[in-house]
Amino acid sequence: MTQIRKRFHFSLDAVAVWTALALAVIVRLGVIKRVPW
């Protein structure tokens, strides 16, 4: 796991950014149309 982290710079920040970007793409594509609060 450490090797993978080193090789791909796999940090908490990176996971958070990629997760947020993936959600943004899903919303942009209209897969999720409305998020209630």
Next chain:
Amino acid sequence: MATAALPQPRLASFPQRFFEPLPGIALLAAIGLLGKFIEQRIALYAKSHHLHLPNIEYVLWAILIGVIVANTVGVSKVFRAGIATYDFWLKTGIVLLGARFLVGDLALMGSVSLVLVVIELALAISFMTWLGRAFGLNRNLSALLAVGSSVCGVSAIIATQGAIEADDEDASFAIAAILALGAIALFTFPLIGHALGMSDHAFGLWSGLAVDNTAEAVATGAIYSDTAQKFAVLAKTTRNAMIGFVVLGFALRWAASKATEFKQSKGQFLWNKFPKFVLGFLLISALASLHVFDKSQTAALGNLSRWAFLLTFAGVGLRTDIRAMAKQGVRPFVVGALGEVVIATLTLGLVLSATRVAHF
């Protein structure tokens, strides 16, 4: 071979790593939702009985429930991996919040924040270093408290600990003091803000400048209002972005005091310490400014950010261990508390002066 006799570390399998955090995440969601439920019930009760009760945001309820659970029945081991994900939800929430900032607003408000942050950093580092010396704390502990209270709490303390080779004990003292004081700020800042009639914008900036740990700074803003939370994130993110410069400064000073050479490239050091989620925040903000998202999509991203923060705030309460904080001793806490009161007062003065100049 001698190593063959040593116990081999057990590596968790992928399904275990995937499923392990789920109970804790479910607990974060349950506490956050309970907080929301209490807020809504109180509002309904006040409306049906024609009462004017102050609106207490779900954030405060979620944190209070978390603190009570963690310090009474305690948190079972099965939940711990999931509770530790609160930092991930915080960063994801901040990146998603970028959709609610246009780049033009960011440039304008970011520059106001940057000026205030630079003044705050200079004042806080100088004062905390002096205070640590006056109370006879060792040099490393004073440095850790100065960095923790000036930049961004726990992550800054851990980064500086590595750079100046401070003891784990000093780091845990400094972290406990910063977290305890952050918890106090959560309850006192909104009261002060309301007493002074501060605008959402000014209060958010103050929270972002004066509350040290990112989760507590965002929560303090959120307790005041949604807009205050936005500006708390902006000011705190600007502070976080300065972490590399401050840690580099301490590392260079430490190397000079040991008559050793600082071996790393300064540019590489700054990049390594830079909080990368800030780049994600800026990227989403740039996409929103280019109208990549329509109005309903921006609202959806904003609400996803709110759900991520809901999990974060429940985690803030659950990891507040009052007994562990009490064990850390009085002196570092007194130095931290005195420092925080002075820094909170100075930053309040800065923000109030800035509101007069910039009219916000």
